[in-house]
Amino acid sequence: MGCRLAGAVAAAMLLAGCATTVAGNPTAAGGGSSAPDTEPTEETQSTEPTETSESGTDEGGLACEGEDVVAPEGQPFCFTIPAGFRPNEIDVETEAGSTASFTTGVVLSQRDLIILSVYPLGLDSDDASDRELIDALATVIAQLDAAGFDFTETEPLVLEVDGARAFFYTGSDATGLHIDTYFIFRGAVELQVNCQWQTLETEVLAGCDDVLDSLQITG
Numbered sequence: 001m002g003c004r005l006a007g008a009v010a011a012a013m014l015l016a017g018c019a020t021t022v023a024g025n026p027t028a029a030g031g032g033s034s035a036p037d038t039e040p041t042e043e044t045q046s047t048e049p050t051e052t053s054e055s056g057t058d059e060g061g062l063a064c065e066g067e068d069v070v071a072p073e074g075q076p077f078c079f080t081i082p083a084g085f086r087p088n089e090i091d092v093e094t095e096a097g098s099t100a101s102f103t104t105g106v107v108l109s110q111r112d113l114i115i116l117s118v119y120p121l122g123l124d125s126d127d128a129s130d131r132e133l134i135d136a137l138a139t140v141i142a143q144l145d146a147a148g149f150d151f152t153e154t155e156p157l158v159l160e161v162d163g164a165r166a167f168f169y170t171g172s173d174a175t176g177l178h179i180d181t182y183f184i185f186r187g188a189v190e191l192q193v194n195c196q197w198q199t200l201e202t203e204v205l206a207g208c209d210d211v212l213d214s215l216q217i218t219g
Contacts, residue, residue, distance in 0.1 A: 062216045075102050075118060076189050080214035082207035084108065090115050100192075106207070111177060112200040114211055117192045125185040126219070130158055130165065137167055137183055149173045156183075161193075162217050180208060187219020 064071055064078035070087055071078035081087060085106035090113075100117035107113035125133065134156060141154055151171035159166040164186040172178040178201065182193040193215075195208035 061218060064214065064216055070104065070106070072102065072104060076186075076218040077116065077118070077191055078216050079116075079211050081106050082114075082210040084203060085114070085207050088113075106211070108200050108203055108207075111196070111198040112204050113196060114204065114208055115192075115194040115196070116211075117194075119190040119192065121185075121188045121190055124187055125165075125190065126187055128185075133165070133183075133185060134158075134167060137169075141169060144171075149179075161212050162186075162215055164217050164219075180205070182212065184215075184217060186217050189217065189219045191217055 062071060062076075062078045064080060066080055068081040069078060070081060085108055088105060088107045090103050090105040101120055102118040103115065105113055105115040137156065138154070141151055145151060145154070149171055150173065151169055153169070156167040156169050159168055159182070161182065161184050164184050166182045166184040168180070168182050170178070170180045175198075177196060177198050179194055179196040181195075184191045184193065193208070193211065195204055195211075197204035
């Protein structure tokens with residue numbers, strides 16, 4: 001069963017120093033969209049995550065271990081599924097720009113879920129300053145703000161996830177959908193983690209912490 005992301009999704013791709021943005025307005029299968037109806041121009045590749053006890057050397061040195069691990073073959077990340085969540089195929093429809101090269105996630109309900117999307121970069125993000133990356137992301141945030149998604153702060157909190165730089169934004173829309181978004185950069189890879197909820201805030205935030213704590217990323 002596929003699951004579509006409900007609400008606004010943002011992604012920044014750095015190509016030769018320029019930012020290309022993606023704004024997504026899809027919904028979970030069987031649910032209603034939180035954004036105006038538009039015909040998507042593209043759809044991200046959606047792949048059922050692979051559950052395995054340990055990611056092998058083919059994953060670029062990733063070593064997630066345990067019974068409930070998501071380690072998609074050929075992808076630069078792995079993580080442990082939070083308690084109560086189930087892995088699911090995620091479809092993200094986009095209106096403009098570039099789509100993720102890979103998207104997957106874990107879900108509680110159609111509008112309470114965690115989505116991970118991979119964006120290959122055309123340069124080494126390790127060579128970019130925090131300010132350069134924040135400025136690239138600012139275009140995305142401005143577009144979503146204009147579309148009705150209200151961010152608490154337009155300047156992100158700078159964090160580390162698995163030792164990689166992460167830029168955190170949080171916001172909500174008029175339908176009551178809330179999203180905590182982490183843009184994580186390592187080398188030539190950007191991994192975006194969207195933790196979104198409408199009714200199960202406590203569960204999603206706890207699951208989001210578990211995903212980030214167990215997440216491993218290669219660049």
